[in-house]
Amino acid sequence: MSDTNKKCLIAYYSRKGNNYVGGNIVSLPVGNTEVVAKKIKDFIGGVLFEINTVKTYPIDYDETTKVAKDELRKNARPELTDTVKNMADYDVIYLGYPNWWGTFPMAVFTFLESYDFTGKTIVPFCTHEGSGLGSSEQDIKKLCPNAKILSGIAIRGGSIANADNVIQSWLKKQE
Numbered sequence: 001m002s003d004t005n006k007k008c009l010i011a012y013y014s015r016k017g018n019n020y021v022g023g024n025i026v027s028l029p030v031g032n033t034e035v036v037a038k039k040i041k042d043f044i045g046g047v048l049f050e051i052n053t054v055k056t057y058p059i060d061y062d063e064t065t066k067v068a069k070d071e072l073r074k075n076a077r078p079e080l081t082d083t084v085k086n087m088a089d090y091d092v093i094y095l096g097y098p099n100w101w102g103t104f105p106m107a108v109f110t111f112l113e114s115y116d117f118t119g120k121t122i123v124p125f126c127t128h129e130g131s132g133l134g135s136s137e138q139d140i141k142k143l144c145p146n147a148k149i150l151s152g153i154a155i156r157g158g159s160i161a162n163a164d165n166v167i168q169s170w171l172k173k174q175e
């Protein structure tokens, strides 16, 4: 994927605020997934795109889990603040998200349904607190049947600061 002829987009959803990291509630000024997205950009280049919802989630962790559970139950599609104007230009999309209730936040469902990924490669990366990628890779396959989905990486929120080597060797495997 470090092939310079391939244009890479690093699209991610990440929530700042109180989160559950290593068994404790911590206030994250920058979300875990955003940290990983920026590391990927440092390692391979590409363009960052933050998937953001019009309606923001509560700062409180438990409140957010309730809202997110309800959205999952309703199969909601939260409205996004922004679109990728030139998606056709990108060959590879690194797609980052936290594991929410076993898959990605519903905002990422909205994102994946907003574009035609035919012929593109999607490379998932996820941060989590024990559930790994959950069903997210299968969910991407269902939403983007004409894209090539590479094997994703899952990193625990508390391990991100020490994850540079793991991320770099995963990126190498995608080449």
Ligand SMILES: Cc1cc2nc3c(=O)[nH]c(=O)nc-3n(C[C@H](O)[C@H](O)[C@H](O)COP(=O)(O)O)c2cc1C
Pocket: 013, 014, 015, 016, 019, 020, 021, 028, 030, 031, 032, 033, 034, 061, 064, 065, 066, 068, 069, 097, 098, 099, 100, 101, 102, 103, 127, 128, 129, 130, 131, 132, 156, 157
């Ligand atoms: C609404 C919500 C649901 C979550 N559900 C799960 C889960 O099912 N499994 C898991 O391992 N972690 C779960 N987590 C923890 C997050 O995946 C983890 O803290 C992640 O690193 C947060 O990334 P972010 O800071 O980029 O948003 C959940 C967190 C939230 C806020």
